[in-house]
Amino acid sequence: MSAATRPLDLPEGRKARARGRLQLLLILLVTVGPMILATSMYKMQFWVPEGRSFHGVMIGNGQSRGDLGITAQDQRWQLLVSAPAGCAEDCQQLVYLARQIQIGLGRDASRASHALASAQPLTGDYQAVLGREYPQLQRYPLDLPRYQQTVSEPGPQLWIVDPHGNLVLRYDAKVKGKHVLDDLRHLLKLSNIG
Structure with a gap:
C-alpha cells in the first residue's frame, strides 16, 4: 500500500482534531472575549477610565x-x-x-x-x-x-x-x-x- 492511499494513522488524526478544536476555541475567544470583558468591566467597575472627553x-x-x-x-x-x-x-x-x-x-x-x-x-x-x-x-x-x-x-x-x-x-x-x-x-x- 502506498503512503498516499494509506489511511491516517491514529496519532496524526488526533493531532488534527486537537488543532481544529484549538482553532475553534481561539475564534470564539477572539469574538466573544471582548464582549465578556466589556460587560465585566461595566458591571464590576474595574479598569474604567477616570478621564473624560468633555469640558462642561x-x-x-x-x-x-x-x-x-x-x-x-x-x-x-x-x-x-x-x-x-x-x-x-x-x-x-x-x-x-x-x-x-x-x-x-x-x-x-x-x-x-x-x-x-x-x-x-x-x-x-x-x-x-x-x-x-x-x-x-x-x-x-x-x-x-x-x-x-x-x-x-x-x-x-x-x-x-x-x-x-x-x-x-x-x-x-x-x-x-x-x-x-x-x-x-x-x-x-x-x-x-x-
Missing part, C-alpha cells in the same frame, strides 16, 4: 429646555445662554461666545443656533446691540421660579441643547470658547439628528 458639566438626568422654564421649539442643536438676573457683562460675553462658536462650526454652522433666555427685560442699549450685531439670536423669556428649581448655580450659564430639547452640557461664565467648540463638534460628529 454633563446633564444626564433627562432634563429638557422646558425644565429650565424656557418654552422654545428649535430642531437644531442650540447654544443657549440663560440669564436669571438680567444680562450683565458676563452674560453678554456668553452671548458673544455662543455666536462665535456657531460661526466656528464652519460647514456645520447651519446645524446649530444660538439663543438667549432672560428672566428680566434687557436694557434698551443692549437690545439695540442685539438687533444690530446678532440678527439670528433667538430670544426667550425665562421662568425664574422654575429655573431656580432646576439650577442651583448663580449667574448666567451656557447650555448645549440637542434638537429634541434635551440639556446635554452646561458651562459657567468662565468657560473657554475652544472647549465648548470642541464639545459641540464632537456631539455633531456623533449625532445624526439636527
Whole structure:
C-alpha cells in the first residue's frame, strides 16, 4: 500500500482534531472575549477610565429646555445662554461666545443656533446691540421660579441643547470658547439628528 492511499494513522488524526478544536476555541475567544470583558468591566467597575472627553458639566438626568422654564421649539442643536438676573457683562460675553462658536462650526454652522433666555427685560442699549450685531439670536423669556428649581448655580450659564430639547452640557461664565467648540463638534460628529 502506498503512503498516499494509506489511511491516517491514529496519532496524526488526533493531532488534527486537537488543532481544529484549538482553532475553534481561539475564534470564539477572539469574538466573544471582548464582549465578556466589556460587560465585566461595566458591571464590576474595574479598569474604567477616570478621564473624560468633555469640558462642561454633563446633564444626564433627562432634563429638557422646558425644565429650565424656557418654552422654545428649535430642531437644531442650540447654544443657549440663560440669564436669571438680567444680562450683565458676563452674560453678554456668553452671548458673544455662543455666536462665535456657531460661526466656528464652519460647514456645520447651519446645524446649530444660538439663543438667549432672560428672566428680566434687557436694557434698551443692549437690545439695540442685539438687533444690530446678532440678527439670528433667538430670544426667550425665562421662568425664574422654575429655573431656580432646576439650577442651583448663580449667574448666567451656557447650555448645549440637542434638537429634541434635551440639556446635554452646561458651562459657567468662565468657560473657554475652544472647549465648548470642541464639545459641540464632537456631539455633531456623533449625532445624526439636527
